[in-house]
Amino acid sequence: MNSQSTATVVKFRTVERLVQGIATSDGAGVRLTRVLTQPLQRRLDPFLMLDAFRNENPEDYIGGFPDHPHRGFETVTYMIAGRMRHHDSVGNSGLLGPGGAQWMTTGSGLIHSELPEQEEGLMEGFQLWLNLPAKNKMVAPSYRDIPPAAIPEFTTGDGVRVRVIAGASHGIAGAVQRPDTEPLYLDVHLPVGRRFVQPIPAGHNAFTYTYRGSVNIAGTTVNDRHMAILANNGAGEVCIEASEDARVLIIAGQPLKEPIAQYGPFVMNTTEQIHQAIRDYEAGKFEAAVVQSL
Numbered sequence: 001m002n003s004q005s006t007a008t009v010v011k012f013r014t015v016e017r018l019v020q021g022i023a024t025s026d027g028a029g030v031r032l033t034r035v036l037t038q039p040l041q042r043r044l045d046p047f048l049m050l051d052a053f054r055n056e057n058p059e060d061y062i063g064g065f066p067d068h069p070h071r072g073f074e075t076v077t078y079m080i081a082g083r084m085r086h087h088d089s090v091g092n093s094g095l096l097g098p099g100g101a102q103w104m105t106t107g108s109g110l111i112h113s114e115l116p117e118q119e120e121g122l123m124e125g126f127q128l129w130l131n132l133p134a135k136n137k138m139v140a141p142s143y144r145d146i147p148p149a150a151i152p153e154f155t156t157g158d159g160v161r162v163r164v165i166a167g168a169s170h171g172i173a174g175a176v177q178r179p180d181t182e183p184l185y186l187d188v189h190l191p192v193g194r195r196f197v198q199p200i201p202a203g204h205n206a207f208t209y210t211y212r213g214s215v216n217i218a219g220t221t222v223n224d225r226h227m228a229i230l231a232n233n234g235a236g237e238v239c240i241e242a243s244e245d246a247r248v249l250i251i252a253g254q255p256l257k258e259p260i261a262q263y264g265p266f267v268m269n270t271t272e273q274i275h276q277a278i279r280d281y282e283a284g285k286f287e288a289a290v291v292q293s294l
Contacts, residue, residue, distance in 0.1 A: 012197075012239045015220035016231040021052065027114075028063025029264040031055055035209060035227045036128075038262065042294070043229065044205050045255035046181040047127035048073060050268060052211065054080075054122070062081040064115035067180050070106035071277045072137045072267040074130040074178075076185065077102045078165060080211070082123035083233040084159065089287045091191070092143065099148030101165055103176050107132070109277065109286040126209075126249065133180045133256050134269050144176070151175045158194045163187040167252075169198060186250040190215065190242035197239045198250055206230040206238065206252035213246030222248075 021035035055061045063082070066270075077084070078101045086094045086102060089111035096102050096114075104112070109190040116123060147166075152172050153163040164174035167184030174185065178206035182204070188196055190213075200206050208228045209216065215222050217240055222228045230238055230252075240248055259269045280286065 011235045012218050012237055013200065013230040013235045014218040014233060015228045017229045018178060018220070019227040019229065020224065020225065021227065027049070027065030027068075029060075030063060030065065031060040036207075040229075041260055041262075044207060045257065045260075046131040046183075046253045047205070047207075048131050048260070048262070049127075049254040050129075050209065050227070051127045052122040052209065052223075053126075054211075056122050058118075058120055061116055062119065066115070067111050067113045068265055069109060069111050069281050070104075070265045071109040071281075071286075072273075073106055073132050073164070075102075075104045075106065076128040076130060076165070077125065078128075078185075078187070079125040080289065081122065082125065083117040084114050084123075084125075085117050086112060086114055086143075086145075088094060088141075088143070094145035096144070096145065097148070099163075101146040101262040102143065102150065102177070103143060103146065103166075103179070104132060104143040105132070105139065107136070111286050121246065125229075126211075128185070128251065129267070130178075130183055130253065131260070131267060132259075134258055137268060137273070137275075138182070140249045146175050151185070153270065156194075156196065158195045159191050160194050161189040162196070163189075180254065181256065182254040184250065184252040188240065188248045188250060190240065190246045190248065192242050192244045192246075195239060195241040197237050199237050200230075200250075200252045201231075201254070202234050202236050203254065204252045205232065205255050206250070207238065208238070211247050214243040215246045215248055216241045216243055241276055252292065 021033040134191040165185040
């Protein structure tokens with residue numbers, strides 16, 4: 001009898017769609033690119049929004065984001081360059097600098113601001129909105145400032161540097177672990193010609209965002225300032241290869257598969273809950289919120 005060897009075929013996630021985002025402004029005139037917009041919320045559940053900002057001109061960021069309310073989701077701010085100061089409605093304050101992150105659960109509601117602490121130089125970073133399940137929409141607000149040294153990282157044998165903000169990568173647990181949505185948030189720095197393979201549960205929605213250089217994902221080129229929505233093709237890994245020195249965010253999460261009702265900074269499950277959020281905000285209830293540490 002002839003013996004035969006069977007080669008293992010590795011199947012990677014492919015790119016379903018490339019997204020460049022929409023140039024817009026928010027807060028007091030901060031110029032940014034809204035990469036994950038409302039029409040993509042169902043496709044990329046549990047993620048609601050991704051804003052990317054990279055501004056050299058102080059006029060494009062100096063106004064920052066003055067006091068504004070939130071209810072019903074989590075915000076994840078990750079800084080690449082520059083300094084932003086957080087204040088909230090109960091007096092908490094935190095400084096977010098290069099390589100640091102802030103993870104805030106808005107829950108039942110709070111008012112906060114994010115203002116630059118610089119008058120010149122590059123301001124660059126991202127803000128991701130992550131939905132909360134219906135059962136947790138009205139939990140007490142909480143937040144955590146994560147300094148750069150508190151974000152675990154590792155370097156592969158090929159010289160790929162990986163910062164693990166949330167979830168886990170190659171046995172390294174991230175700075176934040178969250179139930180229900182089980183988010184993965186990686187910042188991957190790839191030298192030219194190198195590749196990085198990241199396991200992602202087959203049922204999770206996932207995307208990448210290239211913010212330096214250019215990469216190849218399963219035959220698709222993903223250039224600087226482009227998001228790649230990864231296909232839900234049953235594959236359990238994504239493979240990223242650097243066409244030049246590159247930096248890429250890898251983001252994935254377990255979909256909640258719940259109704260989404262959004263009105264500006266309020267994200268709930270029904271229209272009536274949105275109306276209640278507006279009434280509570282106008283009644284000053286957000287100002288009385290007690291913010292806990294995450």
